[in-house]
Amino acid sequence: MLFHVEMTVNLPHDMTPAQADQLKAREKQIAQGLQRDGVWRHLWRIAGRYANVSIFDVADNAALHDTLMTLPLFPYMDIVVRPLCRHASSIHGDDR
Amino acid sequence: MLFHVEMTVNLPHDMTPAQADQLKAREKQIAQGLQRDGVWRHLWRIAGRYANVSIFDVADNAALHDTLMTLPLFPYMDIVVRPLCRHASSIHGDDR
Amino acid sequence: MLFHVEMTVNLPHDMTPAQADQLKAREKQIAQGLQRDGVWRHLWRIAGRYANVSIFDVADNAALHDTLMTLPLFPYMDIVVRPLCRHASSIHGDDR
Amino acid sequence: MLFHVEMTVNLPHDMTPAQADQLKAREKQIAQGLQRDGVWRHLWRIAGRYANVSIFDVADNAALHDTLMTLPLFPYMDIVVRPLCRHASSIHGDDR
Amino acid sequence: MLFHVEMTVNLPHDMTPAQADQLKAREKQIAQGLQRDGVWRHLWRIAGRYANVSIFDVADNAALHDTLMTLPLFPYMDIVVRPLCRHASSIHGDDR
Amino acid sequence: MLFHVEMTVNLPHDMTPAQADQLKAREKQIAQGLQRDGVWRHLWRIAGRYANVSIFDVADNAALHDTLMTLPLFPYMDIVVRPLCRHASSIHGDDR
Amino acid sequence: MLFHVEMTVNLPHDMTPAQADQLKAREKQIAQGLQRDGVWRHLWRIAGRYANVSIFDVADNAALHDTLMTLPLFPYMDIVVRPLCRHASSIHGDDR
Amino acid sequence: MLFHVEMTVNLPHDMTPAQADQLKAREKQIAQGLQRDGVWRHLWRIAGRYANVSIFDVADNAALHDTLMTLPLFPYMDIVVRPLCRHASSIHGDDR
Amino acid sequence: MLFHVEMTVNLPHDMTPAQADQLKAREKQIAQGLQRDGVWRHLWRIAGRYANVSIFDVADNAALHDTLMTLPLFPYMDIVVRPLCRHASSIHGDDR
Amino acid sequence: MLFHVEMTVNLPHDMTPAQADQLKAREKQIAQGLQRDGVWRHLWRIAGRYANVSIFDVADNAALHDTLMTLPLFPYMDIVVRPLCRHASSIHGDDR
Numbered sequence: 001m002l003f004h005v006e007m008t009v010n011l012p013h014d015m016t017p018a019q020a021d022q023l024k025a026r027e028k029q030i031a032q033g034l035q036r037d038g039v040w041r042h043l044w045r046i047a048g049r050y051a052n053v054s055i056f057d058v059a060d061n062a063a064l065h066d067t068l069m070t071l072p073l074f075p076y077m078d079i080v081v082r083p084l085c086r087h088a089s090s091i092h093g094d095d096r
Numbered sequence: 097m098l099f100h101v102e103m104t105v106n107l108p109h110d111m112t113p114a115q116a117d118q119l120k121a122r123e124k125q126i127a128q129g130l131q132r133d134g135v136w137r138h139l140w141r142i143a144g145r146y147a148n149v150s151i152f153d154v155a156d157n158a159a160l161h162d163t164l165m166t167l168p169l170f171p172y173m174d175i176v177v178r179p180l181c182r183h184a185s186s187i188h189g190d191d192r
Numbered sequence: 193m194l195f196h197v198e199m200t201v202n203l204p205h206d207m208t209p210a211q212a213d214q215l216k217a218r219e220k221q222i223a224q225g226l227q228r229d230g231v232w233r234h235l236w237r238i239a240g241r242y243a244n245v246s247i248f249d250v251a252d253n254a255a256l257h258d259t260l261m262t263l264p265l266f267p268y269m270d271i272v273v274r275p276l277c278r279h280a281s282s283i284h285g286d287d288r
Numbered sequence: 289m290l291f292h293v294e295m296t297v298n299l300p301h302d303m304t305p306a307q308a309d310q311l312k313a314r315e316k317q318i319a320q321g322l323q324r325d326g327v328w329r330h331l332w333r334i335a336g337r338y339a340n341v342s343i344f345d346v347a348d349n350a351a352l353h354d355t356l357m358t359l360p361l362f363p364y365m366d367i368v369v370r371p372l373c374r375h376a377s378s379i380h381g382d383d384r
Numbered sequence: 385m386l387f388h389v390e391m392t393v394n395l396p397h398d399m400t401p402a403q404a405d406q407l408k409a410r411e412k413q414i415a416q417g418l419q420r421d422g423v424w425r426h427l428w429r430i431a432g433r434y435a436n437v438s439i440f441d442v443a444d445n446a447a448l449h450d451t452l453m454t455l456p457l458f459p460y461m462d463i464v465v466r467p468l469c470r471h472a473s474s475i476h477g478d479d480r
Numbered sequence: 481m482l483f484h485v486e487m488t489v490n491l492p493h494d495m496t497p498a499q500a501d502q503l504k505a506r507e508k509q510i511a512q513g514l515q516r517d518g519v520w521r522h523l524w525r526i527a528g529r530y531a532n533v534s535i536f537d538v539a540d541n542a543a544l545h546d547t548l549m550t551l552p553l554f555p556y557m558d559i560v561v562r563p564l565c566r567h568a569s570s571i572h573g574d575d576r
Numbered sequence: 577m578l579f580h581v582e583m584t585v586n587l588p589h590d591m592t593p594a595q596a597d598q599l600k601a602r603e604k605q606i607a608q609g610l611q612r613d614g615v616w617r618h619l620w621r622i623a624g625r626y627a628n629v630s631i632f633d634v635a636d637n638a639a640l641h642d643t644l645m646t647l648p649l650f651p652y653m654d655i656v657v658r659p660l661c662r663h664a665s666s667i668h669g670d671d672r
Numbered sequence: 673m674l675f676h677v678e679m680t681v682n683l684p685h686d687m688t689p690a691q692a693d694q695l696k697a698r699e700k701q702i703a704q705g706l707q708r709d710g711v712w713r714h715l716w717r718i719a720g721r722y723a724n725v726s727i728f729d730v731a732d733n734a735a736l737h738d739t740l741m742t743l744p745l746f747p748y749m750d751i752v753v754r755p756l757c758r759h760a761s762s763i764h765g766d767d768r
Numbered sequence: 769m770l771f772h773v774e775m776t777v778n779l780p781h782d783m784t785p786a787q788a789d790q791l792k793a794r795e796k797q798i799a800q801g802l803q804r805d806g807v808w809r810h811l812w813r814i815a816g817r818y819a820n821v822s823i824f825d826v827a828d829n830a831a832l833h834d835t836l837m838t839l840p841l842f843p844y845m846d847i848v849v850r851p852l853c854r855h856a857s858s859i860h861g862d863d864r
Numbered sequence: 865m866l867f868h869v870e871m872t873v874n875l876p877h878d879m880t881p882a883q884a885d886q887l888k889a890r891e892k893q894i895a896q897g898l899q900r901d902g903v904w905r906h907l908w909r910i911a912g913r914y915a916n917v918s919i920f921d922v923a924d925n926a927a928l929h930d931t932l933m934t935l936p937l938f939p940y941m942d943i944v945v946r947p948l949c950r951h952a953s954s955i956h957g958d959d960r
Contacts, residue, residue, distance in 0.1 A: 001252045002253065003253075003275070003335075004142070004149050005336060012301045013876045013939070014302075014878075027185070028184075028185040031185045032185060032187050035186070035187045042138075042151075042192070043185060044180040044182070044183055044186075045180065045181050045182065045184070046100070046178055046180060046945075047178075047180065047928050047932075048867075048869060048928060048929055048945035049945070053178075053180065055138075055140075060193045060277070061194065061195075061275035061276060061277040062193075062277035062287075062335070064336060065277050065333060065336060068336050075299075075301070076301070079336045079337055080336075081336035081337070082149075082273070083143040083144070083195070083253035084140040084141065084143065084253060085140070085252070085256075085257050086141065086254060087139045087140055087141040088141070089127045089128060089139060090139050090140075091131045092131075095140065095254075096138070097924045097925055098925065099720075099925075107267075108686075109204045109207075109268070110204075110206075111685075141257060142273075143195075143256050143257040143260075144197060144260050144271045144272075144273035145271055156924070157719040157866065157947035157949040158949035158950060160720060161719040161949050164719075171683075171685070171722075177719055177721070177947060178945070179867070179925035179945060181925040181928075191926075194332060196332070196334070196341050203459075205399075205459070205460070206396075219377070220377040223377045224377060227378070228379060234330075234343075234384070235377060235378050236373070236374070237372065237374065237376070237449060238370055238465075239370075239371040239387075239446070239449040239452075239465055240371070240387075240389060240448060240449055240452050240463045240464075240465035241463055241465070242459075244375055245372065247330075247332075274334055274335075274341075275334070275335040275336070276332040276333065276334060278332070278333065279331045279332055279340055280316075281315070281316040282331050282332075283320050283323045283324060287332065289444045289446075290445065291445075291467070291527075293528060300493045302494075303493075348385045348444070348469070349387075349467035349469040350385075350469035350470060350479075352467065352469075352527050353469050353525060353527040353528055356527075363491075363493070367528045367529055368528075369526075369528035369529070370465070371387070371445035371448065371465060372445060373444070373449050395651075397588045397591075397652070398588075411569070412569040415569045416569060416571050419570070419571045419572075426535075426576070427569060427570050428484070428535075428564040428567055428575065429564065429567040429568070429641060430484070430562055430563070431562075431563040431564065431565050431637040431638070431640050431641040431644075431657055432581060432641055432644050433655055433657070436567055437484050437562075437564065439522075439524075466526055466533075467526070467528070468533065469524070469527050470525065471524055471532055472508075472525070473507070473511045473523060474523050475512050475515045475516060479524065480522065481636045481637055483637075483659070483815075485816060492781045492782075494782075540577045540636070540661070541660060542577075542661035542671075542815070544661075545661050548815075555779075555818075556781070559816045559817055561659060561814075561815055561816035562657070563640065563659055564637060565636070565637040565638035565640075565641050566638060575638075578812060580821050589684045589687075589747070589748070590684075590686075603857070604856070607857045611858070611859045612859060618810075618864070619857060619858050620770060620853065620854070620855055620863065621854065621856070622772070622851070622852060623675075623737040623740075623753055623851040624675075624677060624736060624737055624740050624752075626747075628855055629850075629852065631810075631812075658814055659814070660812040660813065660814060661812065662812070663811045663812055663820055664796075664813070665795070665796040665811060666803070666811050666812075667803045667804060672810065673828045673829050673830075674829065674908060675829075675851070676908070676910070676917050699953070700953040703953045704955050707954070707955045714906075714960065715954050716866060716919075716948040716949065716950070716951055716954075717949050717950065717951040717952070718868070718946055718947070719946075719947040719948065719949050720947070725946075725948065732853070733769050733771075733852060733853040734769075734853035734854060734863075736851065736853075753851060754849070754910055754911075754917075755832065755851055755910070755911040755912070756829060756908040756911065756917065757828070757830035757832075757833050757911050758908070758909065760909070761892040761895045761896060761907060762899070762907050762908075763896050763899045763900060767830075771912075773912060780878075782878075783877075829911040830911070832911050832912060833909060833911040833912055836912050843875075843877070843914075847912045847913055848912075849910075849912035
């Protein structure tokens with residue numbers, strides 16, 4: 001089941017570069033694992049912003065929440081979640 | 097090149113059902129053509145709203161605009177466009 | 193799976209009372225059927241507004257959308273949907 | 289009498305994990321007590337956000353305020369309160 | 385129990401002056417009755433706007449909603465309701 | 481002359497409890513003096529928020545500003561002021 | 577006493593040019609009378625918009641409201657009123 | 673002197689195609705004249721919207737307003753104007 | 769040429785009173801000089817807020833920007849600028 | 865291909881003047897390089913604000929993002945990007 005998840009990152013200015021890099025490295029590692037699992041189906045950068053638009057494919061709302069809570073950047077992100085579903089005009093039988 | 101396009105449809109209440117159905121039929125026909133061409137890469141319904149989130153793959157901004165202008169529902173839609181690009185944490189080499 | 197659905201109704205001023213009453217009667221009939229089915233788990237009036245807060249229990253996003261599309265007032269409503277899940281501090285094992 | 293209470297938590301980034309955990313533990317303890325008392329009737333997590341939607345059943349506005357003021361997280365929360373009442377289309381005689 | 389109710393009136397431009405005057409006359413009549421009953425405790429005009437700030441003293445949320453639904457201008461008003469209660473710094477023992 | 485004044489308090493998280501309590505004590509003292517003088521005519525708590533709705537009765541705009549500037553919490557408050565006047569449908573001859 | 581009044585005019589598209597011109601002529605006549613009386617102290621056009629920023633000098637809130645209600649364009653205007661007073665850094669002894 | 677002018681066009685749905693085309697033709701004619709005069713220095717389409725971002729080079733605010741008032745689409749446009757000036761980091765000596 | 773400039777001041781809470789007073793003293797000194805020069809034509813306090821509405825009379829946009837940049841409080845202010853011009857209904861031949 | 869990029873700078877108040885000056889110097893150096901390369905086609909100051917409106921001419925979205933990421937002020941800027949294209953009423957054959 002698909003969710004449209006928009007994440008905007010606001011790292012505190014007084015976080016040291018080392019802390020930030022470490023945080024981002026762990027975030028990338030987890031994000032790539034979730035992508036390989038097919039959970040994080042799409043991850044796009046919004047050009048010009050420290051933000052992304054992602055499409056998650058999860059079993060249900062709780063799975064989505066638990067997944068997002070594993071992200072190291074979670075405490076520094078403003079996240080907006082909207083449920084998606086197959087559009088009646090889609091040429092695909094499923095929710096691609 | 098990818099664009100995140102959110103379309104919210106507001107049909108006037110005094111439009112007759114017949115007019116609306118005809119408009120939607122032409123919209124669906126054009127939308128499905130664009131999907132087959134690979135231009136309209138993703139088309140998802142936002143659950144609960146007469147709105148969709150779409151990912152367009154076009155040559156450039158002008159191509160995007162010209163494409164959206166062909167949609168019969170264009171005059172009745174509020175459209176927000178944001179440029180996307182490959183995310184540094186994506187496991188894909190391209191912008192899937 | 194639960195969704196928080198807020199519906200604000202804006203009937204056009206030039207709709208006749210008879211049309212409006214007929215629309216509301218059909219809406220009530222469908223809404224009560226969905227409540228009996230356990231789909232429309234909670235339906236509360238926001239005091240002072242022609243709006244409600246509802247909790248829907250559905251299989252997935254598509255089921256939610258299809259359900260809301262059956263509502264006669266759908267074309268006249270602004271609907272905001274947010275996915276809910278069990279809170280870690282809830283005393284209930286499920287998502288009551 | 290029911291109130292729809294939406295709480296969004298913003299803990300300061302410079303709060304130590306220990307302080308935060310202690311605060312959350314006390315919050316959970318109080319929240320569960322209020323749930324057992326039937327005051328905090330529903331507590332749902334908004335998927336993807338450090339926020340919840342809750343339904344409080346209290347005697348009046350003052351009781352609601354006093355109850356919310358007992359929450360350890362109160363100083364760190366943005367709270368929006370809206371009064372609810374039984375909907376004319378509800379199949380329940382009361383405000384479930 | 386007190387509620388802060390802000391009402392902004394938007395009469396359709398194509399309503400005839402006679403209809404509008406009749407509507408306002410009935411509104412005034414009902415509003416003054418509610419004031420005499422002590423339900424509509426304060427009614428102030430927001431200078432420069434076709435809007436008012438009112439303080440309602442009612443038994444509960446349902447009473448508030450039912451009261452507001454009796455207002456002829458209800459369909460033409462945007463209403464925002466917020467629950468009030470006695471302030472800890474008030475010199476009054478009650479909620480004046 | 482009446483003004484509707486809405487005050488939302490945002491104390492900095494790094495203010496010590498002692499500082500905060502002292503500030504609030506001075507605020508309460510001044511607020512109660514202004515109430516006894518009839519300047520601060522109404523002071524209500526917005527349930528669930530560290531905010532109040534107040535009605536000030538002052539000679540003019542300058543008097544309102546000077547009065548609000550005496551409040552110890554002024555630097556920590558977001559204040560919105562709107563001028564009120566007697567409503568044509570009020571049953572009172574004055575601006576109660 | 578001064579008020580900052582911002583007026584944005586939205587004439588209905590189906591108003592005939594003749595009606596609109598007549599309305600504007602009456603508006604101009606009344607506006608110029610109020611300026612000569614010193615009530616409407618400043619009237620400036622916001623470049624590029626059918627809107628103005630005005631400074632009214634009136635006895636009190638009620639006088640402001642009554643004055644604005646005399647404007648033929650009142651039903652077609654969105655008006656925002658804010659009370660002004662002499663600034664402590666003004667070189668003028670009064671509120672010029 | 674430069675102004676950033678953003679124009680969003682909202683033609684009424686009940687305007688006939690013939691009226692709309694005539695309006696747009698006159699708009700294009702005037703817009704191209706202003707461009708040739710160097711007044712309308714830049715005119716860009718915001719991709720996906722019936723809106724443009726324009727840079728006007730005019731003598732002063734009044735000239736800007738008078739120019740925009742000549743546009744046939746003016747009554748149907750929401751216009752936001754912001755004054756621009758040469759940026760300290762520009763490599764140009766003037767305000768290109 | 770006139771500009772409507774609204775300035776809202778947000779001094780950081782951890783600025784010492786001495787620093788703040790020194791900053792305000794320099795601001796007042798510069799502001800009064802600009803008023804005497806006729807650049808800062810009007811300076812009014814928005815009652816109840818640490819904000820002002822000002823009317824600047826400058827040669828052009830660049831002059832406005834350079835002037836505002838001289839204000840010691842500039843880094844702590846949110847400033848909104850809108851170009852004004854003489855209103856067609858003004859009784860003055862110039863832009864008073 | 866053109867993008868409209870609006871950048872608003874918010875430097876933390878506790879950044880030392882030396883740090884800020886160094887940051888701005890590097891920003892200016894990079895910005896001027898990009899202008900000479902024709903990438904940063906226009907750079908205008910929004911009068912009265914620490915913000916600019918810029919027009920970037922880049923190959924695609926990714927190039928835009930990578931370019932903006934090279935700006936030293938990037939972490940301190942709120943950036944809004946909108947895709948532009950040639951307007952049908954432009955007298956230019958290209959996207960000037």
